[in-house]
Amino acid sequence: MTVVDNVLSRVPEPLRSVLIKHREVLKFGIVGGTTFVVDNGIWWLLKLTVLEPKPTTAKAIAIIVAMIVNYILNREWSFRTRGGRESHHEAALFFLISGIAMVINLIPFAISRYGLDLAVPNVSRLVQEVADFASGSIIGMLLAMAFKFWAFKKWVFPDELGRRRRDDAEAGDEPDPAR
Template sequence: MPSPTQRVLARVPARMRPFLVKHRTPVKFLLVGSTCFVLTMMVNLSLKLTVLEHKPVVALTVATVVATVVSYVLNRQWSFRANGRQREAVLFLLVSAVAILVNDVPLIVSRYLLDLREPDVSAFTQEAADFVSGLLVGTLVAMVFRYWAMRRWVFVPVADPEPVAEGRPEPVSRA
């Protein structure tokens, strides 16, 4: 029975398969990250519209922590396929704590250094600035940091757990 990854690859155009197979870890990391980005947006917006209305940095931090927990499970089980080690969990928590701070910095700069908040700007401008700085810029910078740090210290690459199966294209070699 083919794995879920093999079933998805079977639906991808044949000329794209070698690229996706060759770069499967970054592709999986981006899919997990995209899922967690949507989760972060939903939690952040929910908190900003309810209990943390006047605390946007706290709302973003809580949303990022929730998404980080989901990210750990998905990256460990799917993207990096790491074997269970206590050291791995501790390193993941340390890298994630730094990444959460990295994610918050653009929002802090936007809100408190550039004064892009009410009453200095309109409510719409404030929310647009929060979205761009906190969710887009902050997430992008934190994502690059997380990928590098996770690859370097947390989920150290192991031998390929998915050998090339029948019907699955061989990675393109550089000859």
């Protein structure tokens, strides 16, 4: 029994049916939460130390590291029964879409920091940090996450390519990487 099956078996029935029906979204959300912690941990570490004068660069670096973690977790867990493209083709599409999502993620932060001038010395350090978090880690990340979920399902891990992997998983076999 997988971890997800174990957790779902303890959830009351009305909610369990909904979670099972939307299992892919749930897994995608868990991966997103994990990479949220990775992204923000690295961003705050960089922007409060070596990249203090360059917060946008710090955010971009943090997003790239989180993107790599995101690919591994989505490929091996969230969309495990989807896909079926050659690995290099799938990875290229994933990182292309993630690059677009990174720009989407950075737009609210850039508007807040540079368009609205919510940065020291125009505002206090507390206001700057709250604005950075709200725009870069909440608004930007939610917009990017919605775009990525749609784009990953449509182009990176399409369902029609994953039928063999899903059939293998349902039969209890390990997916054949050669297929």
